[in-house]
Amino acid sequence: MxxxxxxxxxxxxxxxxxxxxxxxxxxxxxxxxxxxxxxxxxxxxxxxxxxxxxxxxxxxxxxxxxxxxxxxxxxxxxxxxxxxxxxxxxxxxxxxxxxxxxxxxxxxxxxxFAIYLRSEDEELSKLSSNETVYMEKHLELLMDLYNSQFLASMPEGLQALDEVAAGISMVEKPEYERPVFVKCKRDNHVLIDDDEIELTRNGIYVMRYSAIRDLVSNGEVMVL
Missing domain, CATH: 1.20.58 (Methane Monooxygenase Hydroxylase; Chain G, domain 1)
Incomplete structure (x- = not known):
């Protein structure tokens, strides 16, 4: 009870x-x-x-x-x-x-993920108005700190925090390949590297988040 x-x-x-x-x-x-x-x-x-x-x-x-x-x-x-x-x-x-x-x-x-969130309209729409204000203020304070401590003394070409060098971005993004536990609400299936994986109702699985992201979004699987 x-x-x-x-x-x-x-x-x-x-x-x-x-x-x-x-x-x-x-x-x-x-x-x-x-x-x-x-x-x-x-x-x-x-x-x-x-x-x-x-x-x-x-x-x-x-x-x-x-x-x-x-x-x-x-x-x-x-x-x-x-x-x-x-x-x-x-x-x-x-x-x-x-x-x-x-x-x-x-x-x-x-x-x-502040820099990543503010650069993507779809991601930015996930925030409330108060969260958006918080993010902008926090990022402003962080940039002031970085500039006063070390960025201002570096060459101009190395001061950007969103630079992409050798195909590697400095912007931190969510790890979509991270494994998560999920429980299926009904029979379903997912594609992983061209392999179709069958999911059974009430079954509990561990798999990459990228593979079940859509199912999580529409509520067909429950994250544990």
């Missing part, structure tokens, strides 16, 4: 204050969990889950307000509301952890 089941049972039986229920809350928390796992597991930056986070943040604010409003009644009628507040606080901590961790994972990728 998870926190949502406990909260539902307690609200049904308790005579104390009621938390405004949201029938989509549990689904949104599960979507956030799946989105967080996927973002942590794949090498590239995925599209920002803006609508999902907006809904969850509204729920977080409601839960905080509920806790603040009812905490003052603990001394008056402690037995009726203390358990409910503990349950709500635990769920709140869980959702806040997921949101913070999701944002941190994305920011670490933005820091790592």
């Amino acid at each position: 998870n926190f949502n089941d406990i909260l539902k049972d307690f609200e049904t039986e308790a005579k104390g204050p009621k938390l405004e229920s949201d029938k989509h809350r549990a689904d949104d928390i599960q979507r956030l969990t799946d989105t967080w796992i996927k973002e942590k597991s794949v090498p590239e930056l995925l599209p920002y889950a803006g609508e999902l986070l907006d809904r969850l943040l509204v729920g977080v604010r409601k839960q905080i307000e509920f806790i603040e409003m009812n905490s003052i009644e603990l001394q008056q009628d402690e037995r009726e509301i203390k358990l409910l507040l503990v349950i709500v606080e635990n769920e709140l901590d869980r959702v806040q952890f997921l949101i913070r961790s999701y944002v941190r994972v994305r920011l670490s990728k933005i820091d790592k």
Whole structure:
């Protein structure tokens, strides 16, 4: 039984204050969990889950307000509301952890691939407006640091950070050939070096991300 089941049972039986229920809350928390796992597991930056986070943040604010409003009644009628507040606080901590961790994972990728992201329109569209502002500011500070420490003293032809020399680019990009664990939601197949690999429903596989990138994008496989 998870926190949502406990909260539902307690609200049904308790005579104390009621938390405004949201029938989509549990689904949104599960979507956030799946989105967080996927973002942590794949090498590239995925599209920002803006609508999902907006809904969850509204729920977080409601839960905080509920806790603040009812905490003052603990001394008056402690037995009726203390358990409910503990349950709500635990769920709140869980959702806040997921949101913070999701944002941190994305920011670490933005820091790592900033030059690449800002040079590709498709990649840039994956960022939220706040992430775009963060990326530009972070890159500006990084360039100022590099210039003040060593780039300014080097020949002009060696100062660029996006140079391509001998076919090797200085711009760091996602490692699409990195292996990832995936679980298939239905029977499928992928092509790897002209070989067709059969994937069975509920099967778990380890393979190059480039081979299953499209399946991850359309939700046909789940990244573990």
